[in-house]
Amino acid sequence: MTVDADLVDRLERLERRVRALEDEQEIYELMASYGPAVDSNSREEAARLWISDGIYDVDVGEWRGQEAIASMLGEDFHQTCLASGCSHQVSLSKVAVDGDTAVATGYMGLIVRDGETFELRRQTVQRWELVRTEAGWRIAHRTGRLIDGGPEARGLLARALD
Amino acid sequence: MTVDADLVDRLERLERRVRALEDEQEIYELMASYGPAVDSNSREEAARLWISDGIYDVDVGEWRGQEAIASMLGEDFHQTCLASGCSHQVSLSKVAVDGDTAVATGYMGLIVRDGETFELRRQTVQRWELVRTEAGWRIAHRTGRLIDGGPEARGLLARALD
């Protein structure tokens, strides 16, 4: 029937739009999980935000695979921050979903307690390259670069503008 | 008719998914209202983000009910921050909705003007326990703990990781 065909068509379009909104929401949920995981010293949970062979490429080092990422979080730099009291602040990000992959670009601040106040110790650009898995969106390759006036952080930001 | 039964079923599933997205959006809207309310010294509006007997449990004190919360915002600590120029920065948060209740976990920074620059005076973990009311989502119990390297802030974060 004509009416039903039209209804089915509208319903299908709407289902695709809702799926797109859910993708965006799930990606934000993933990004909002990073801070709570690392700042509670939940190293395995943090590493599982990546796919098993996912990459975390930062200006201070590169780690490949969940085991390497979890192990890095057990080392001195992060453990010293945790002992002082630290939080990782992931910003609003520009998200572009393309089928089963997505890129989110924004910032992350590392805030560490310093006596009676708090210090913004590192401020980086973050590029999250994500993939849809059966367990939901996960990080395939994440790049972080210190915002130091040089070309690397700026380049990551520029790539987000189409 | 078979076709209609299928359509109704798809429509119902879609309505539930849209309701879930709206819940998440309304909860973010609530959290985004806290800063504008307290930083404009709108103490009654801030208190009305809680249910009438809602609780605000912070490391520096605990307040029960809208009246107590509004009254606390009139006291020296907050009024001195306001006079200097302050803003409360609520972060992206991990939100889990379960029927008519929800929990959101993230961070809040208290930024206060200090001469020619701004100081991050307090950085806390925030756990927002929310309830759906006829007027929308409201705070039933909100817990804030200073990120000082101790177990309390970390514990709140860990609870957000299922």
Add this chain to the structure above:
Amino acid sequence: MTVDADLVDRLERLERRVRALEDEQEIYELMASYGPAVDSNSREEAARLWISDGIYDVDVGEWRGQEAIASMLGEDFHQTCLASGCSHQVSLSKVAVDGDTAVATGYMGLIVRDGETFELRRQTVQRWELVRTEAGWRIAHRTGRLIDGGPEARGLLARALD
């Protein structure tokens, strides 16, 4: 048929709710684009977030039209921040959509590298008055006021509380 009329009605209501969610998401996407544009020195892209005769009204100056905004971003203040390494952090915001216009109210921090750490140089309230265009949501008039304890920043925040 009765069943179909009911289905069409439910579908239409759902389409309106999905459109409202998409509006909110697109507005957040616009706000999340400002930092990546200005912090990568992409001055034209930043200016195109405004409509052609859009206004950027800040406590330190007012610029009218995309050309004036792009030109201001080429001047000393912003270029010096860029050379040190800067990021513009747009916060969660309270968004109210009314047909083809919208208002979003929140905060923005300007973070600049300062030796081995980062300084929060300016913290402002931001009121984004937006319009729906054929190319999506754009800024018609954006107001930023330093959070200095005075009435202007507070007034912008209070206007967001209905």
